[in-house]
Amino acid sequence: MYKLQIIDKDETNPTTMRDAIIENNNNNAPPSPSPSPPPPQALLERLKDYGQESVFALWDELFPEERDLLVNDLEAVDLPRMDRIIRCSLRSQGSWLRLPVAAIEPVPEGSVSTVEERTPEERERWWKMGLKAISDAKLAVLLLSGGQGTRLGSSDPKGCFNIGLPSGKSLFQLQAERILCVQRLAAQAANEGSGGSVSIHWYIMTSPFTDEATRRFFESHKYFGLEAEQVTFFQQGTIPCVSKDGRFIMETRSKLAKAPDGNGGVYTALKYSKLLEDMASRGIKYVDCYGVDNALVRVADPTFLGYFIDKGVAAAAKVVRKAYPQEKVGVFVRRGKGGPLTVVEYSELDQSLASAINQQSGRLRFCWSNVCLHMFTVDFLNQVANGLENDSIYHLAEKKIPSIHGHTMGLKLEQFIFDAFPYAPSTALFEVLREEEFAPVKNANGSNFDTPDSAKLLVLRLHSRWVVAAGGFLTHSVPLYATGVEVSPLCSYAGENLEAICRGRTFHAPCEITF
Incomplete structure (x- = not known):
């Protein structure tokens, strides 16, 4: 039906009948x-x-x-x-693997640094190595932030979301302040004063749907204390949606249906925006890459960086142990006899393999979950960008696509961040504890898992343990398991240096502990 408007000759800026017809034709x-x-x-x-x-x-x-x-x-x-x-x-068929069962092997034990095997001396050595590399400006941070908070009930970029901590800080602010803290620690380790001379460059990948709002959010919050010059925004690409026989789908009569090319689109985006060249010109050697929706992410972790440098590998990933066989997480595997490490999505792993037990260790044979916490060399990122472009293999997701015929079933084409690993000549895995470094924020409160409330509690409980370990005391008006205290990232990165603030003091939960 046409929407017609009677236009009075004295009206100003009217909507013409022609405009109305064009709008309806679209x-x-x-x-x-x-x-x-x-x-x-x-x-x-x-x-x-x-x-x-x-x-x-x-x-x-x-x-x-x-x-x-x-x-x-x-x-x-x-x-x-x-x-x-x-x-x-x-x-x-959009998959990197699709391999027979016999072609998938567990990750070799020597490729993983487990929590129980790491000695205090190793942790201290890696921490110092990482801080040294950071003070030498060899590390950049790469944030994957192309998604909106739709499942959280928000149209804003996910990083703008406030999970309900006492401070009311957004995910973006928590991450920015962790960068500020690491800069200060690196400067102190290098005897360079308060930290002003150490700068970690932050590359933030947005999407066409989040770019403008993300930039405005950072500007309105004065970059959360960072210098505007150390933050670079760039957009991931979009790619046409296609029918099952590979034909372009039309969203309107004059517009192709398109969708973001996945978080793995970061490699192509870095190449075509010439940001890999920008990194090289800055003397950056290593890139810490992570997703925005992890409230406990240790951005620019000196220990992980030191481990990565010590191992001399092209790629590394933090991993957590799979909680149970049917957990919906991708796991690292070895691709064939002596082949590279890569990630198999839970939907692609045969159930018999998902449940298989290592008789010696007693844990799942395929237990190392990918949680999107990666470290790469800049040289390797160049290699990946070229390799993915040459191979041109995207994952296919069958979805309802908005089209001129209403919502129609079609295919979205995506690449994933872990598509890099098959190209790596060497990969190392670094185990971390879920309760210390992985608090995903994916679903709205009221869902069964990965909600703002569940992430908030993980943060509060971890920080409460830090305070008690530093000699502080907690009181609370609700059960302790349902609350806790928040330690500002500006005070402590991973629980260090809290004694002067906490020893002998009592804090009433929930509250924020800051300077």
């Missing part, structure tokens, strides 16, 4: 009967070469403005690249 209204010139011949021929000429099916029904929008949208698509991606991904 929402599947009856087509315009006006004649039209043919589509641009060169573009049509290119589309025919790749079997995508159906995008012009409604060309004769479009208004001139719509034709311009459609042509501009199509001209922006790298058709040879898209055709290669579609063909390679459909042929591989």
Whole structure:
């Protein structure tokens, strides 16, 4: 049905009947009967070469403005690249693995630094090595922040979310203050004063849906105490959605249906935005990469960095032990006899393997869960960006896609951050404890797991243990298991240096402990 407006000659800035008709045509209204010139011949021929000429099916029904929008949208698509991606991904069914059971092996024990095996001397040595590299400006931090908080009931970027801590700090603020704390620790270790001379560059990947809001959030909060010059925002790409036979899906009569290319799109985005060159020009050698939705993430962890440098590997990951066989997490495996380490999603791991027990250790044979806490060399990131582009294999997700025919079943094409690992000549895994470093924020309160409330409690309980270990005391008006105290990242990164603040003092939970 057309929406018509009676226009009075004295009205200013009216919505014209033509505007109303165009708006409704973009929402599947009856087509315009006006004649039209043919589509641009060169573009049509290119589309025919790749079997995508159906995008012009409604060309004769479009208004001139719509034709311009459609042509501009199509001209922006790298058709040879898209055709290669579609063909390679459909042929591989969108999976890196799809390997028979016999081709998947457990991670070799020597590839993992377990919590119980690490000595205090090793931890101290790695901590100092990491701080030294940070003070020498060799580390950058890379944040994957392309997602909105839709499942949390928010249209804002996830990093803007306040999980309900006593301080009311957002995830972005918690992470920024951990960077500030590490800078101070690195400066002190290098005898360089208060920390002003040590700077960790923070690269933040947004998406077209979160970029503007993320930038505004940082600007309005004055970058949470960081210098604006040490924060670089860049966008991940989008990629056309396709039907099961590889045809482009039209979202409207003049626009392709597109979706973000997954958190693994970071590699391509870094390459085409020339940020890998930017890192090299800054003298950066190592990159700490993580996802935004972890309230306990230890950003720029000196111990993990020192371990990574000590091992001399191209890639490393923090891992936690799988809680139970059916837990919906990806796990690290070895791909074939003596092959590289990579990640198998829980849906791709045979149930017999998921439940298999290592008779010597008593734990699951495939127990090392990927929690998106990675360390890479800059040289390796260059290698991955080129390798992924050459191989052009994307994971396929069957979804309902908004289209001119309503929501229709189609395919979104994505790459994942862990797609890098098959390219690594050497990978090391570093076990961490869930209760210390992994508090995911994925689902709204009221869900069974990974909610703001569950993450908040993990933070409060960990920080309460820090306070007690530093000689402090807690009182509380509700059961202690349901509350606790929050230690500002500006006071302590991982529980260190709290004695002067906490010893002999009593804190009433819930509260924030700060300077």
